[in-house]
Each structure stands twice: as C-alpha cells, then as structure tokens.
Amino acid sequence: MGLAERRRTLGYSQEKMAQLLGVDRTTVGRWESGRIAPQPPQRRALATALDISFHELDALLTPSRAASEKRPGQQPSDPSNAGDPDEMIRREFLRILTVSGALAPLPHAEAEALTAGVRRGTPADFARMNSHLWQVYQLARSKGSVYPVVRDQLATLNEALANRRGNTRPLLSAAADLFQLAGEVAFDANRYADAAASYALAASISKDAGAYDLWACALVRHAYVDLSEHRYREAAQLLGAAEALAGRGDKGLSTRCWVASVQAEAYAGLGDLDACERALGRAEEVRELTPESANGGWLRFDGSRLAEERGARYVRLGRLDLAEGTLREALQHAPLASGQSLRRRGAVLTDLAAIGVQRRDPEQAVTYGREAVELARASSSGYIARRLRDLCDEFGPLSRDHRVAELGAEVAALRTP
Known part of the structure; x- marks a missing residue:
C-alpha cells in the first residue's frame, strides 16, 4: 500500500x-x-x-x-524521460514549430511562389490523412494505439515544411490540426504537460495560419487540462479567449457551440448555476446548424453529446435531481453498440456512480462504478481511470461499506498508459 x-x-x-x-x-x-x-x-x-x-x-x-528513481539500465547522464515516446513526439513538435515559425512571416508573393514547387495535391493529402487519423482515434478502443501513426505523420509533415513543399497556410493548418490530435493522445494518457504543450503549439500555428476556428478549438482543448486539475478560473479565462476567436470564425461551424458547452463545465466547477445554464443554452444552438458544422476531426461537436455533458455539469453543481435523468437518457439513447466511444460511456457511468456517492447509496455507486472500471480496462484509458480516482476521493464514510472498498481497490489497480 x-x-x-x-x-x-x-x-x-x-x-x-x-x-x-x-x-x-x-x-x-x-x-x-x-x-x-x-x-x-x-x-x-x-x-x-x-x-x-x-x-x-x-x-x-x-x-x-x-x-521517482531512475529506471534500470538508465544512465545517470540520460534525461529522466529519454526514449519516452512522449519525449520523442515533443521533439517532433519543436521541429515543426521551428520551421513553421520561419514560414509564417513570408510575404504573400513569396509564399505563393513556393507553390510552384509543390507536388500535386500534397496539402490536400495532409488534410485527408489528418481527417482519417481523427476517425481512427475516435473509434480506437485504446487511444494510445494511434500514437505510432500520428508520429509518422508528424515526421512527414515536418519534412514537407522543411522543404517548403506547399502553400504555407494549408501546411500550417495541417500542422495545427495534427498537434491537437497528438495532444488528445497525450491527454488520454494523463500526460498533461505534453498535452498542454501540443495544444499551445496548435494555437500558435493556427494564429500564424489565420485559422480562427482551429485556433479556438486548440484553446478549448487546452482548457480541458485546467478543468481536469480543477483550475476552473484559469479554464474560464482560456475559454473567454476561445469565444472571441470563434466569433471571428466561420458562423457555419459549431465552434462557438463547443466553446459554450465547455464554458458550462467551468461555470459548474465555480458553482455558478445561472452562468452554466446560459452557456448550455448557447451550446444547444448547435441543433440549428447543418450536419456539415462539424468536420469529424479537430471539430467534432455536433450536439450528440449534449445530454451527457448537461448531466455532468449538474453533477458538478450537486443538482442530482436534474442530473440523473439526463445521464440515464444519455446511456439509453447512445448504447455502446451505436458507436459511442468507450471513453464517453465511461464518463457517463462515472457520473452516475458519483450521484450514488453523493446520495450515500453504495449500490448505485458500485453498480455504475464497476461497469466504468471494466471500460477502463478494455480501453486502457487514462481519462476514465482519472475520473474513477476522483470518484474514490469522494467516498468518505461510504468507503466503510465492503463493496465500495472493493471498488476502490479495483480502481487503484487500474493500469493506464
């Protein structure tokens, strides 16, 4: 122990x-x-x-x-994470940032001149490959399994940027897109520093590319790092900037609605029910948009998650009367067989278990908690495991119940990336 x-x-x-x-x-x-x-x-x-x-x-x-000691076989002169896959992907980030930073200030005429040497269709190929990787990531049971392909795509994109093979803005946008995906892989593995670094790079390059929606989404993902560490005010500040950027973006995209949905989470963490409800109302506007408002890649908010997200906000606010029905509806209308990701379903189950904890109902806490544990095992998701460990921190006197204590032991034994 x-x-x-x-x-x-x-x-x-x-x-x-x-x-x-x-x-x-x-x-x-x-x-x-x-x-x-x-x-x-x-x-x-x-x-x-x-x-x-x-x-x-x-x-x-x-x-x-x-x-915290060095690993067997590690030399004293080695960095603490030498050979770590996340360290390797971080180096790729920095290479791309170095090159893209040099490309961004080029005069428009010179940037256009570069297109003469572009291989036919290269920028579009990068965009299509990134879109494919997002789909693979969404469907993958283990998010970490996508890492090798993401790293290969980073290396290829780095080469294209270094050789100036393409119009700068499409390539910069592709780099910002890929940084957000790499950040998602790191975030799911609880590597917050790596996730925050990749989101920051995505935001920087999106700015250089003049891609406001892409930039706003990078800030939203960065805010999730703060939310996961209960830094709600810091998250709200980032989301305020994202809201301003989304206002300058494409009105046909769902960016502003996603920003509002995550703002609702920050307000719930701050205990502000009225602000949370107003933000949820703005998020609901996604239903008025066309199916093309989400691209399935770096912008996936299409309204399908509204019920589970609303329920999660109510749990955070302690409004269990509002939360439970909403979360049960989310499970009923989005069963696992319909394609709902393991991570999303695990989050809903954990919220339902949290309602049991707050009501001092061990039966509900254990029933939903154990199902979430099974999903965490099946997916190796650090995100679900982290949510479950937060749940265990709230057990309090309920931990004296042997069933709850056993659940806590199962959560503690979860192996994550």
Whole structure:
C-alpha cells in the first residue's frame, strides 16, 4: 500500500487531506508521487492524519520515492524521460514549430511562389490523412494505439515544411490540426504537460495560419487540462479567449457551440448555476446548424453529446435531481453498440456512480462504478481511470461499506498508459 491508497482507505480526498495539514493540494500530490518528501513537522501531522506510526509512514513513502528513481539500465547522464515516446513526439513538435515559425512571416508573393514547387495535391493529402487519423482515434478502443501513426505523420509533415513543399497556410493548418490530435493522445494518457504543450503549439500555428476556428478549438482543448486539475478560473479565462476567436470564425461551424458547452463545465466547477445554464443554452444552438458544422476531426461537436455533458455539469453543481435523468437518457439513447466511444460511456457511468456517492447509496455507486472500471480496462484509458480516482476521493464514510472498498481497490489497480 502506498500513501495515496492509505488516504483513500480513510475516505479522504487530496483536497481534504491538504486542508487537514494546512498545505496545498498539489503538495499532497507530490508526496504521493514521490517528487518531494514531507518535512519533519509535516511528517508528524501526516502520520497523525493517516492514523499510523512514523515507521509505517516511512514504509508508505518508500514506494513513492522508489518510483521517482531512475529506471534500470538508465544512465545517470540520460534525461529522466529519454526514449519516452512522449519525449520523442515533443521533439517532433519543436521541429515543426521551428520551421513553421520561419514560414509564417513570408510575404504573400513569396509564399505563393513556393507553390510552384509543390507536388500535386500534397496539402490536400495532409488534410485527408489528418481527417482519417481523427476517425481512427475516435473509434480506437485504446487511444494510445494511434500514437505510432500520428508520429509518422508528424515526421512527414515536418519534412514537407522543411522543404517548403506547399502553400504555407494549408501546411500550417495541417500542422495545427495534427498537434491537437497528438495532444488528445497525450491527454488520454494523463500526460498533461505534453498535452498542454501540443495544444499551445496548435494555437500558435493556427494564429500564424489565420485559422480562427482551429485556433479556438486548440484553446478549448487546452482548457480541458485546467478543468481536469480543477483550475476552473484559469479554464474560464482560456475559454473567454476561445469565444472571441470563434466569433471571428466561420458562423457555419459549431465552434462557438463547443466553446459554450465547455464554458458550462467551468461555470459548474465555480458553482455558478445561472452562468452554466446560459452557456448550455448557447451550446444547444448547435441543433440549428447543418450536419456539415462539424468536420469529424479537430471539430467534432455536433450536439450528440449534449445530454451527457448537461448531466455532468449538474453533477458538478450537486443538482442530482436534474442530473440523473439526463445521464440515464444519455446511456439509453447512445448504447455502446451505436458507436459511442468507450471513453464517453465511461464518463457517463462515472457520473452516475458519483450521484450514488453523493446520495450515500453504495449500490448505485458500485453498480455504475464497476461497469466504468471494466471500460477502463478494455480501453486502457487514462481519462476514465482519472475520473474513477476522483470518484474514490469522494467516498468518505461510504468507503466503510465492503463493496465500495472493493471498488476502490479495483480502481487503484487500474493500469493506464
């Protein structure tokens, strides 16, 4: 058992533990990951809060410290993540950013002159390949399985940019598109730093390409990183910028509706029901758009997720009366056989389990929670696993029920990318 497991056994969330000890929640997270060790005064308070001896606390801290040590065979001079696939993809990002940054300031006439040397159809081929990769990503049971193809596409696009084989804007837009997909792969694997870096690069290159909708979507995805770490105000600021960009974009696209839907999540996190409802109302405007308003790639918001997203916002606000019916409807009208992704379904199931936790109903919490665990195992989704671990942090006194305790153990044992 590690520090985090002991905390969950006692029914504490990281936030509650931080309050008890007078530290920030991120400090508790760093103790549990082994990145830092508690100071002597903190150790006494931590042992008291966990109801263990100093010797037992040392035993809990040892696995965390060991996890932060270098891997077998790693040389002292190696970077901590040398050879890591995410480090390799980050290097590809930086190469493309370097080249695209040089291309973007070119005068229009010179940029047009470059097209004379373009191989026939290359920019369109990149766009079609990116669109195909988004479809593969959406249907893949394990999102990480898409990584090798994304990396290959990054390398090919990098070569095209380096050789100036194409009109700059189509190639820059293709790069910004691909960065967002690579960020999604990293986000699903709980690699927040990598996801945020790729979204930031996507936003930068979208700006250079003058692609307002693409730029806005990059900011929305970046806001999801903040939302996942409960930084609701920071997310709301990013989404405000995305809203302004979407206003300058194509009115026939659903960008502004997606921005509004995610704004509703930020407002729910801030406890503002009225602002949440207004944002949900703006998101509903997607129903007035044509089917072509979503491209199935970097913009996939078509209204099919509105019920589950509305339900999730109500759970966050504690409005269980509004949430439960909406979420059950989302499961009924979007069964797994209809193509609903494992990740989306897992999120709905976790929200329904959260309603059980808030009502102190172990039967509901365990029924939906276990189904979500099965989906997390089937998909290796870090996103579902993260949602389930957040759920466990809210168990509180309910963790004394043996069924809930067993669910917590199953969640703790989930292996993610």
